[in-house]
Amino acid sequence: MPSGVWLRRAAILVLAMGAAAGLGAQRRDAFSASREHPAIAYAEREGDNRVRRLSAALERGAARLSFDEAHGRGYLPSLLDALGISPESQLLVFSETSRQAKQINPGHPRAIYFDDSVDIGWVPGGEHLEIAAHDPEQGVVFYTLAQRGGEKPRIARDVSCLLCHLSWDTLAVPGLMTLSTFPMSDDPYAYANGVVVDHRTPVPERWGGWYVTGRLVPAQHMGNAPVIRPAAELAKPPAAPPKLESIARVLPNAGVYLSPHSDVAALMVLNHQTHATNLLTWVGWETRVALAQGAPLDRVDDAVRELVDYFLFVDEAPLPQPIEGAPEFAAAFAARGPRDGAGRSLRQLDLTTRLMRFPCSYMIYNAAFDALPGVAREKIYSRLWRVLSGEDHDRRYARLSAADRRAVIEILCATKAKLPAYFE
Structure with a gap:
């Protein structure tokens, strides 16, 4: 079960990690060193991701961005x-969990647009666009783009985002998370309880704290309802969320947003993708540090087991009923x-x-997977094969049917480059 977090009205209150020592050194389910370890050098290295490449192209005049003043976007x-990101990926969140929190409320939510490796946050009328790029080697790198027309657009790196985006909930690496905020009192000093969500939740x-739209949406969830409520309402049994x-x-002001949806299917996908x-x-980081230090790879083995189990949806929470969003997102995604x-x-x-037709994450095609050190990729493939082939008889894998295992192996053999020969 993902761990709980405390959210304050204006921002997420999570433990910020300093550059001197990695919190993961105290536990085995998170990164064990500092993000400034020489093998990582998170702050110093620019990385090579799609946002960084676009930024460089803008600087040298090889790319342009137009400013939509007429519609306020x-x-x-x-x-x-x-960046090739579809507007149909739009999600709307109204919990005040952003640097632009003062401008976010149920009548004025923040929009999030995403694909496999880039997430963009936009608050109508906000000062800047918030950008998170999954760099193949450097993890998630954060940027902002000032919303000022009439001047050359500049995408700037922003390490202040790590105050919230580097914690136990991100495995002690710069990362992403989706939050579910539980109802809180309208007392101005109140705190709200909540959880970090992934496909196990x-x-x-x-x-x-999110809007959830779709043709078929589960009868019980925590979306589409105000987070801040009078104390008397908190004592009542929760009502079914509006459909x-x-x-x-x-x-x-729905017309200002790029889509009329905050699509339930897109939200399900993002819930899976952030933890992946x-x-x-x-x-990647655990392996690079171990190789640089000449240390044993036992912590890498722990991380690999966690990744493989997650990629195979071993602990996925079952859907209580079928889900159907708007067709545009699902079609574009597939x-x-x-x-x-x-x-x-x-x-x-x-x-x-369940979320996916075949229980193996599409994130295996991500550039960050291919950029893993060779020893890490081999460990992942070996572990995948042990589970999919049935060599590992652990009861936790019993939910993976023989037909699904065979289908995943066949799909990987046909679509994943440089797959080890033992998959054939």
Whole structure:
């Protein structure tokens, strides 16, 4: 179960990590060293990710961003287009969990747009766009883009985001998380309890502080309802969340957003993806530090086991009922493939009893996976094979059917480059 976090009205209160020592040294389920270890040098190295490359192109005049002043969106549409991120990935969050928290409320939510390796946050009327890029080697790197027309756009790196985005909940590496905020009193000094959400979190505990739209949405979840409520209401049994197919029903300014949806399928995908992102960084960093120090790889083995179990959805919380969002996101997500000769893909959504049709994460195609040190990739493949082939008889893998295991192996053989020969 993901650990709980405390949220204050204006921001997330999590333990910030200093550069001197890694908190992970005290526990085995997180990164064991400092982000400034010479093998990592997080602050010094620029990295090589899509946002960094776009920033460099803007600086030398090889790329341009247009400013949408007419609709009040600033650089958002142009930035999404430049990075190839679909507006249909839009999610709306109204909990005040952003540096621009004072501008966020249920009538004025923050929009998030994402793909496999970049997330963009936009608050209508906000001072800047918030950008998180999953760098193949450096983990998640944070940037801002000032929303000021009339001057050359500049994407600037922003390490202050680590105050919230580097904690136990991100495995002690710079990372991502989606939060579900539980209802809190309207007392100005009140704190709200909540959880960090991934695909292991039961659906009834998810999405507090988020809008959730779709044709079929679970009857019980924590979205679409105010986080801050009068104390008398908190004592009452929770009501079923309102059903929404469009944000137009609840937002008078819905037209300013790029999509009429905060799609339940997109939210399910993001819930899975954030922790997968952090696991990839943890495995990569743990391996690089161990190799640099000539140390044993036992901590790498721990991280690899965690990653493989998560990628195979071993502890996934079952869906209480089928889910169906707007067709645009699901179609665009699945279309990105790759597919085997039978048309099967690890990006096919199921959404009847589980997230994915085939229980292996599409994040295995991520550039960060391919950038892992060779010894880490081999350990992951070896562990995957032991589980998928049935060599490992641990009862925790019993939920993986023989048909699903065989399908995953066949899809990987057809679509994943440089797969070890023993998969054939």
